[in-house]
Amino acid sequence: MDSALLLAGLAASAFLSATLLPGSSELALGALLLDRPGLWLLALLVATVANTAGSLSNVWLGRRVPPRPLPPRAAAWFARFGPAALLLSWVPLLGDALPLAAGWLRLPWWPCLLWIGIGKFARYAVLVAGVQQLAAGH
Secondary structure (H helix, E strand, O other), X not given: OOHHHHHHHHHHHHHHHOOOOOOOHHHHHHHHHHHOHHHHHHHHHHHXXXXXXXXXXXXXXXXXXXXXXXXXXXXXXXXXXXXXXXXXXXXXXXXXXXXXXXXXXXXXXXXXXXXHHHHHHHHHHHHHHHHHHHHHOO
16 A cells, blocks of 8 residues: 555544544554654654644644633643643543533643644654554564
């Protein structure tokens, strides 16, 4: 299969996995890396950008909801950490809710993009390193 097609499939998986739809971009990335280890950097970048874009779509959706107060614990958490809370947007289940809440709270767009991107990149970088170690037999 053509590398461009594999990367496009990875992008679609990564984008959809960051939305409210179920998915596992980690499996897609791992499979691609086992088949085409030379694409590790490009695959890392594609997965990061697409997954970040999927989370940003959740921020956008959250901004479509009329603002209301969050439950006190959640409001205190976002008040304490602000957009930096989105560093955890890669965490399963919680990661879908955080960008929605950030949009609902009208957190500033650029810091949301920054923290989401950092979290997604770090998660995928660890996965890429792990797959490379596994493939090398370590």
